[in-house]
Amino acid sequence: MSASTTHWRDPKRYMWALGLLVPLFPIVGAAIYMTTGQIWGWWFAPFMVYLVIPMMDFVIGTDRSNPPESAVAQLEADPYYRYIVYAYIPLQYVGTLIAVWFACTELGPWGIAGALLSCAYVNGIGINTGHELGHKRDALSQFLAKLALAPVAYGHFYVEHNFGHHRNVATPKDPASSRMGESFWRFLPRTVIGSLRSACEIEKQRLERKGLSFWHWRNDVLQAWSMTIVLFAACTLWLGWPALAFLVVQAALGASLLEVINYVEHYGLLRQQDEKGRYERCLPKHSWNSNHIVTNLLLYQLQRHSDHHAHPNRAFQALRHFSDSPQLPSGYASMMILAYFPPLWFRVMDPKVVAHHQGNLSQAHLHPSKAQKLKRRYPTSSNQGLAA
Structure with missing residues (x-):
């Protein structure tokens, strides 16, 4: 190994910290409101998510460069990247509690709506933090993964994603893989219900192999849900029933943010079966990818989804672009907006599915x-x- 490769330095090293701007959305909203007295401060998050980030993706463009394979171990051993992910969680909780407090004590209907969206974006993107940590094998990362999922009440994702989605992705067995011709609004209830059922069944089978009941305290789904119960109950005792209503609504909105990304990631892509009915190994061609820089920086490079499925335990900073993976026309921030409008989505994406499969x-x-x-x-x- 050459010295230049051994000491390869990530050109985006400090830019990855930009992801920590996301949990600041409610904090910024509160600061604007307290400074100016204007409700529009609480709409800072929607402004960023639906306008600024898509525009920056378009203006700044893409980056297809990969770290050298020989530098992967060096990148994954660097604790800096792990601490960036860890840091999201305390900021996430601070932002959530600030939004809940203002919604229950200070704000009218328009302010509450903005606070709901701000909180939902922080916790919906927090699912991606839980996703990154949930693929790690150490106990601390796995605990923090469940903690990140608690505000959005989606703790079962910890089990279903790792042991269901990764096994069944791009097949009819996977509730999180969308089908060509299926709108997001039709996909949403199917994936929410299917993922919940799958997580419970996976955990039930795992515990049965150990001779334990589904209701045993070692059930990872129940552990994750218990964190949500504690958080929601504490806020309700603190601020009353309006706090519970606020948290439930923002959780539903945040979960839908995850599911619209799931909808985008594998739309119309299918692993083929051999003569024995076994599905082929998941390949780069089974995930829609995007190399748009801004959204990748904010989402721990989730858009390099092909390498993630090929190497689920590979850290975000080491994920690679594959030339044979199908490419989205823009980043996830833009594509999720398109997914909300099925006729536009079908017009843009169906021809791409057809082209990817050569007709x-x-x-x-x-x-x-x-x-x-x-x-x-x-x-x-x-x-x-x-x-x-």
Whole structure:
């Protein structure tokens, strides 16, 4: 190994700390409100999420560069990156408590709506913090993963993502893999209910192998949910029932933020089966990727999703771009907005799914009720044969 490779330095090293701006959204909102007395301060977070970040993705563009493979161990051993992820959680809780307090004591309807969105974005993106930590093997990271998921009441994600989604991704068995022709609004209840059922079944089977009941204290799903109960109960005792209502609504909004990203990540992509019905190994072609710099910095490079599925335990700073992975036209911040409007989403993404599969929709993950319609809309010799 050469000296230059041994001492390779991450050019984005200090830019990764920009992700810590996200949990500051409610704090900034509160500061603007207290300084100016203006309710619009609480709408700082939606302004950033729906306008500023997508515009910056467009203006700043993409970066397809990869760290050298020989530098991966060096990157993953550097505690700086781990501390950045850890630091999100105390800021997340401070921002959440500030938003709850102001909503219950100071704000009218418009201010509460802005505080709800601010809190939901912090905790919805906090699921990604829990995602990054949940893939680590040490006890501290796994505990903090559950802690990050508690404000959004999505602790079962810790189990389902690691032991369900990664095993079944881009197959009909995975409730978090969206189908071509399926709108986000149709996908949302399917993935929420399916992921919850899957997590409980996975944990039930794991505990049964140990001779334990589902209701045993070692149940990871129940442990994670208990953190939510403690947080919500404490806030309710502190600020009354309005606090509970606020937390429940922001949790639903935050969970939907995760699920719209799930919707984007594997839309229409399908792992093929061999003659024995076994699915092929998950490859770069089974995840939609984006190298847009700004959103990658804010989301711990979640958009390099192909490498994440190939190497789930690989730290975010070491994830690589693959030339054969399908590329989104923009970053997640822009794509989730598009997903909220199904006609626009289908117009942009369906042709990309068709192109990725070289016109052969038998290779795509189609919504069953839309399959024939899609094959007629995008006719090829292969599709015509299947539709006959």
